[in-house]
Amino acid sequence: MGTRERRQRELGHREQLILETARELIRSEGLLNLQMARIAEKCEYAVGTLYQHFASKEDLLVELTRQDTVEHASMIGRLADWKATPRERIFGLAAADMLFVRRHPDHFRLAQYVFCEVVWNAASAERRQAVLDAQAPIAEFAADIVRDAVTAGQLDLRGMPPEQAVIGLWSLVIGMHNLVHAEGVMHPFLVPDPYRLMCRHIQALLNGQGWQPQVDPLDDAALDALIQKIFTEVFDEHCSPA
Amino acid sequence: MGTRERRQRELGHREQLILETARELIRSEGLLNLQMARIAEKCEYAVGTLYQHFASKEDLLVELTRQDTVEHASMIGRLADWKATPRERIFGLAAADMLFVRRHPDHFRLAQYVFCEVVWNAASAERRQAVLDAQAPIAEFAADIVRDAVTAGQLDLRGMPPEQAVIGLWSLVIGMHNLVHAEGVMHPFLVPDPYRLMCRHIQALLNGQGWQPQVDPLDDAALDALIQKIFTEVFDEHCSPA
DNA sequence: CTTACAACGTGAACATAATTCAAAAAAAGA
DNA sequence: TCTTTTTTTGAATTATGTTCACGTTGTAAG
Numbered sequence: 001m002g003t004r005e006r007r008q009r010e011l012g013h014r015e016q017l018i019l020e021t022a023r024e025l026i027r028s029e030g031l032l033n034l035q036m037a038r039i040a041e042k043c044e045y046a047v048g049t050l051y052q053h054f055a056s057k058e059d060l061l062v063e064l065t066r067q068d069t070v071e072h073a074s075m076i077g078r079l080a081d082w083k084a085t086p087r088e089r090i091f092g093l094a095a096a097d098m099l100f101v102r103r104h105p106d107h108f109r110l111a112q113y114v115f116c117e118v119v120w121n122a123a124s125a126e127r128r129q130a131v132l133d134a135q136a137p138i139a140e141f142a143a144d145i146v147r148d149a150v151t152a153g154q155l156d157l158r159g160m161p162p163e164q165a166v167i168g169l170w171s172l173v174i175g176m177h178n179l180v181h182a183e184g185v186m187h188p189f190l191v192p193d194p195y196r197l198m199c200r201h202i203q204a205l206l207n208g209q210g211w212q213p214q215v216d217p218l219d220d221a222a223l224d225a226l227i228q229k230i231f232t233e234v235f236d237e238h239c240s241p242a
Numbered sequence: 243m244g245t246r247e248r249r250q251r252e253l254g255h256r257e258q259l260i261l262e263t264a265r266e267l268i269r270s271e272g273l274l275n276l277q278m279a280r281i282a283e284k285c286e287y288a289v290g291t292l293y294q295h296f297a298s299k300e301d302l303l304v305e306l307t308r309q310d311t312v313e314h315a316s317m318i319g320r321l322a323d324w325k326a327t328p329r330e331r332i333f334g335l336a337a338a339d340m341l342f343v344r345r346h347p348d349h350f351r352l353a354q355y356v357f358c359e360v361v362w363n364a365a366s367a368e369r370r371q372a373v374l375d376a377q378a379p380i381a382e383f384a385a386d387i388v389r390d391a392v393t394a395g396q397l398d399l400r401g402m403p404p405e406q407a408v409i410g411l412w413s414l415v416i417g418m419h420n421l422v423h424a425e426g427v428m429h430p431f432l433v434p435d436p437y438r439l440m441c442r443h444i445q446a447l448l449n450g451q452g453w454q455p456q457v458d459p460l461d462d463a464a465l466d467a468l469i470q471k472i473f474t475e476v477f478d479e480h481c482s483p484a
Numbered sequence: 485c486t487t488a489c490a491a492c493g494t495g496a497a498c499a500t501a502a503t504t505c506a507a508a509a510a511a512a513g514a
Numbered sequence: 515t516c517t518t519t520t521t522t523t524g525a526a527t528t529a530t531g532t533t534c535a536c537g538t539t540g541t542a543a544g
Contacts, residue, residue: 011492046493047494048493048533048534049493052492052493057531116273116351163433167418168447170417170421171415171417173417174413174417175416178417179416191409197409200402201413201447203450205443205446206450207450208447208448208451209446277502279501279502287522289524290504290524294521294522298502299503
């Protein structure tokens, strides 16, 4: 009988329901106030049921992170088939990131927390590996895009491997999200329009890394327009970057 | 009687002892396994005594972060009186950071954890403010150094305020520490010599931001030598950057 | 239809760790 | 030395993640 399959499907749905509920609670009450009991209550299940799907609270959070990461990777993956100039494609990486962070404002905090835990607790090795597996394509896509720019003769890395160039771009983006996302904590660093600033710095880093020709930087308006174009063309998101 | 003062002093010492003990435990057993009871045991005090100095565990961690940050700021502050070229002084910022992270390998993880907590829990407003106050001079020093480079005609930011240029540098450094420090988690990003790579990217960002003249980049050996020189001259640390 | 069996769901009980607080001890002052 | 104040203590309390013995539900065989 197909009954068995239906039940499996239902279980999958429930797992998703639990995760979504957890997400909502994190958003409304904060990561640190997330309680298993509250999740269960909101789902109208018993606490024990949660533990049928996740070995622990940490495990649940890791899975949440993994799903975010998969979505992030798939967003970046969309750039793979996008026909555009090398520069546009590199800014596409930044745009994907902006959009992802906008859609998942809690992701950075969650990921950081999870990484702290996961690194120290050898507990959930499989789920940790799953997160790593979800993350790998992001780095690969990014490296491909940089490599294409080099191949096209637009970027002269002077011997630096594209993967290492990606680390620079990636650090810049991650660091910036950190500063921006620390909501009022790192006040000396708050600026009115952090994403435009991010674009400027990315452009500066590219130029410094050997962008050819070195003398046609995009101005703020052009950067905004580019990001918006990417949002629309690649991600079907009709909103401004700011 | 001066007894009162002596006791105050003793209390201060004890507070420091508690903090140092906590630091040791974090280093040996990890941030997430830190227990108030273990701290008390190792200090040979009763648990309750800890609560005479810190309103909560979170409070203790925030104070730890604050002290780290003060030291960080004071390291960067040493650059203020250091006579050197603008470029050397900018790399001085990076060198100070490397050295600080080397001396406090747990700081980044701790700070990130603390910021997560502190942002959501309005609890310990004074200590949070203390961390912010400790952090402010870091941004100021850095902006001063960038400003000097502009004044000296070495850097042409084309209208970008120096504080915003600092954000770029700072993001790059923070992001890089994040990637490097995630010990095996973000494996696609692991490189053999992350600090040299950091220097390269800083140089690229500077060049892209308008460093004059644009055509005298330091090679790896020169970067290493520069960092080592800064370690020795400014921080009396006789070790190599790598 | 009944029964045996397995899978699933339940929530009270348990374990761990932060925090409190009443009582004991120590110090200060008279 | 006695009283008062301050400090220290650790057992009790609280909060929360986790387990598990039991009841329930669905499934398949007789």
